[in-house]
Amino acid sequence: MDFDSFLTSQRWEILQIVAENPSSPIEIAEKLSTTVSYVSQQLKLLDAARLIKKQKTGSVLKGKPRTVFSISNELVYITLLTRKNSEKKIIYLTPHHKRILSIWMLDDVSLHDLFVKLLFKLEEDLDEFDGAFIDQSGKVPKLVLVSDSKVLKSKIGAFIKNFQQKIDFDFISKTQLNKFTRENLVVLYDSLDLLDSQHMLKGGDEKDE
The missing domain is CATH 1.10.10.10 (Winged helix-like DNA-binding domain superfamily/Winged helix DNA-binding domain)
Structure with missing residues (x-):
């Protein structure tokens, strides 16, 4: 086609x-x-x-x-145009593909390599968190993880310290996700559809019961 x-x-x-x-x-x-x-x-x-x-x-x-x-x-329908290769191709997406594409859609190209490396590190411990998001609201991008794992927090903190470019990170509970504006969050992983759950609304407000 x-x-x-x-x-x-x-x-x-x-x-x-x-x-x-x-x-x-x-x-x-x-x-x-x-x-x-x-x-x-x-x-x-x-x-x-x-x-x-x-x-x-x-x-x-x-x-x-x-x-x-x-x-x-x-x-995803990819149009590739490089000096050595030109091609158009349809790729049916896996969850990993979708995470990579979320990072590639960031406007700041300098962040792509950093967050891809960080994603690979996170994928080693997918069972340790329920959600992973990139908060773009501040001057410095922030990795937001929905997790209470102290081991993972220590591991990610140590890993990020090796980056030359500054990246903040925050470990939060599910309900604390409400403090973030949805439009500023890029989804890397959301196993429980937290952004579509009842406690999330545009602007991060809680729904009235």
């Missing part, structure tokens, strides 16, 4: 919507300010390309969607 020609702007917008939340044709049409028939036509093409999948909700209530669409696979 030629992704460059296939993924028109509106097909890409549809993929972004269903990647965020499984959505019905009506919901998608409302967000794109277009017709349901047009959206349905695009969904058929995306389904044929195996980029999305259809799911029955089981709902029989009036006004509730009976069918929603979501992405079928997590992938």
Whole structure:
């Protein structure tokens, strides 16, 4: 498939919507300010390309969607252009791929190598923490780990000391994650979907019961 020609702007917008939340044709049409028939036509093409999948909700209530669409696979489409190699390739993502890509999406390129090294170190002890995030709100980037492991805290502190560029780090509890603004956090690891749990809201506020 030629992704460059296939993924028109509106097909890409549809993929972004269903990647965020499984959505019905009506919901998608409302967000794109277009017709349901047009959206349905695009969904058929995306389904044929195996980029999305259809799911029955089981709902029989009036006004509730009976069918929603979501992405079928997590992938990255890479365009490589170097002196020795030029290539376009689709890579289906593993959790490790996603962590690396989160780091590569940081605007400050000088941080990429540092956080990749730090990620490899963290992956040695995935069972010692529930979440790992990069807080970009300050002048100095901060690694935020949801963990109470004193051994891991000592290990990471010693590892970071070897970096020439300063990186802060903080070990916190799940509830302390509320003090961070969600938009400033880059997810490296989130085994419990902490950022999507009920105690997290935009701006880091707690939900009212």
